[in-house]
Amino acid sequence: MKQSLGAKILVGATPVWVIGTYDREGRPNLMTAAWVGVCCSDPPCIGVSLRKATYSYAAIVERRAFTVNIPSAGHVEETDYAGMVSGRDTDKWEFTGLTPARSELVDAPYVVELPLVLECRLIHTLELGLHTRFIGEIMDVKADESVLGEDGSIDIERMDSFFYIPGIRTYHRIGPFLGKAHSIGAGLRENRG
């Protein structure tokens, strides 16, 4: 018997991404967002939901571009901080010690110290209520060599990324390997088929 908890955001865990933007004057900003995710494989698109009240909201509307910077656990404090204060009245770069670098593909800065960066151009804007959904086409993904495996793909252990748990508001690391996708389910077929 399932228990009703009401109409709220309880979804297990969400990603935690750091969004890089330039404001109207070209000043770089960064903010942390958890209402984010992949939207489409072709063209490769990701979505980021921001409240209108955020400083980054106006920047994305103005510049029609943003970067998504995926942090490792070693930068959990900086990531959390970037979600606690507004770039309107704080220079988060100075405070966190993180460094902005200009993307050559889109009109947005990325974070030098974070290991994985997606450079996105805005292709859709959808008003939903408290949050606005920005959908960006991924123009390129750039990674630090330190998080790449021997075959050139992302090594999940080296990446050491983490999640946000809405409701209880905690961050958790990625845990142990559980199974190979599009494969472990075939065991069912063998057992029952």
Added chain:
Amino acid sequence: MKQSLGAKILVGATPVWVIGTYDREGRPNLMTAAWVGVCCSDPPCIGVSLRKATYSYAAIVERRAFTVNIPSAGHVEETDYAGMVSGRDTDKWEFTGLTPARSELVDAPYVVELPLVLECRLIHTLELGLHTRFIGEIMDVKADESVLGEDGSIDIERMDSFFYIPGIRTYHRIGPFLGKAHSIGAGLRENRG
């Protein structure tokens, strides 16, 4: 120095959700999706991206409703299986042993055995390319008592949910607690402020 990996879906990890629908004839179906996530806090909305080729796509267009069922690691095989085959020619319920139950709030079935269920009515449809984004308003969240903590909220250890890693296509459990959100970043302020 960051290395370019091209325009592709490399984002660390994504959620893995099981989507419940009724087709035109009222036959329940389920499928696993990873291009999913929270979109808005108020109204509480989540997004699910499906390819037009999926059987669930037509069902959502027809019924304008779906459920999101969030699995625990104990159902990783069933979850993977539901993403490997099409409901067009397979009864995934029979095969997995999972049981559909009719939602009283939306025109979609949920999965009895999975611990957390979001009942959603379709409020937006956005064509993006290979995938279509369905945005659903959460009408209610229902949970098994077995995943609730003493305070009535979701207990992340008991929930034992897992993630999908695009690119390498593996599932990973949630790992150790890393820090309290909207809090751990304040340490930076104390250190530098």
